[in-house]
Amino acid sequence: MVKPAALEKTPARRAVTTMRTSNDDQTPAPRREGAPPPFPPGCVIWLTGLSGAGKSTVARGLRDALAGQRRQAYLLDGDEVRRGLCSDLGFSAADRRENIRRVGEVARLIADAGVICVVAFISPYRADRDRVRSILPPGRFIEVFVDTPLAVCEARDPKGLYAKARAGLLADFTGISAPYEPPLQPEVALPCDRVSAAEAVGMILQRLEQLVPTPANAAARH
C-alpha cells in the first residue's frame, strides 16, 4: 500500500509532458545552450563564534558589501527563523540542535536558488556545522570562524549575558558553562580582536572570490 504522503508528491515527470496533445511544440524554449547562466551560483557563508565575537556585525557588513558588488546575498536571521520556520521548536538541547539543522537546510535551499546565504549563528558544535557542510556541494560551504578570544567577548558583553552566566543565572552558556568547539579547518579565520569589521569583510570576500568566482558575465550586468 502506498503511503498517503505520496499524494503530496509531484506527478511523474515523464507522464504529463503537455497539457493537451495539439500544442506539443508550444512548450517554453529552454535556456540557450552555451549561454552563461544568468546568475552566479550560490553558496553558504556560515559565521560561527562565541556570543559577542562580532558575527552579526561582520555578517551585515558582508551582506552590504556583496550588494555593492551586485552579488545577490541574503542574511538569514536567527531570530526570524525562530519566529517562523522554527516556531514549533522549544529550547531544549534537542530542539536547539534541530533549529540548527533546519537553518542549514534552508541555507542550502537559498544557496541552491543562486543566492549567497550568510548565516551568523554561535553553532558551538563541530558536528552540527559539519552536517551542514555535508549537505552542500563541495566548495559551497564557507565556514568562517569569528575568532575573538573569550576574554574579549566577555569584556564586551553587549547583552550582559556573560555576567549573568558567571553569576550562575544562565545555564549552558557557550564558553562559560557549555563548550565551544572551534572549527579545525575553517575556510576563513578572523582574528576579530585585531582586525576591523571592514577588514574582516575583505578577508571573506577575498576567499569567496577564490572559492566561488564571480562569473565573467557578471561585469556585463554592472
Place this chain on the structure above:
Amino acid sequence: MVKPAALEKTPARRAVTTMRTSNDDQTPAPRREGAPPPFPPGCVIWLTGLSGAGKSTVARGLRDALAGQRRQAYLLDGDEVRRGLCSDLGFSAADRRENIRRVGEVARLIADAGVICVVAFISPYRADRDRVRSILPPGRFIEVFVDTPLAVCEARDPKGLYAKARAGLLADFTGISAPYEPPLQPEVALPCDRVSAAEAVGMILQRLEQLVPTPANAAARH
C-alpha cells in the same frame, strides 16, 4: 532568568558597531542612495490543484521561461524538502500540515532573498494556503489554481494513484476520499484541460508582470 535560547540570538545591533575603535571609518559603504535595487523583489508563485492536474509541468515551464527572461527563479521541490528540511516528519495528518507550513516558511525566505519561488503542491486545504499568504507581504503570494477537472486528472492518472484510491488501497486521497478546497480568489486560474502548458505559463507571466513588475533596470542587465 533568560532562556537559554537567547544564547543563539545575534548580539544586540547597536552594541558592537565596529570591531576595534581605531577604524570606525572603514565600515563597508552602504548601497548608494537613489540607486535601484540590484535585483528585483522576490515572490512566491504557489501552484495548487489535484494530483495529475499538471502542476509540476507548468511549474517547470514557468521556471525555464523566467530563466529565459533572466529573472531569478527557483522551483521548490516537494520531494527534496521531504528528504531534507522535513526529514523529521512522518505522514500523519499533523505532519503533512507541518510539512506545508515549513514549505511556506522556506518559500517566504527564498522570496525575501529576492528570488521568484515557484511551489507546486497539491495543498488541498484553503486554510493552509491562506496561512502562507498571510506571512508574505501583500501582492507577493501569487496563488495559481491549476484547475483541471477531476475526471481529466483521473483519466490521466500518471502514477496510477487514482486507480489505487478507487480500489480502496489509498486512504485520504485528495479528490476521491479527501477534500480538495479550490481557491476562492486565486491570482491565476488555469483551465489546464483546455490550454497548453506553454499557454498556462504565459498566463502566469502576464499576471506576474502586473503584480511584480520587472524593474526598469532589469533591461540594463540583459
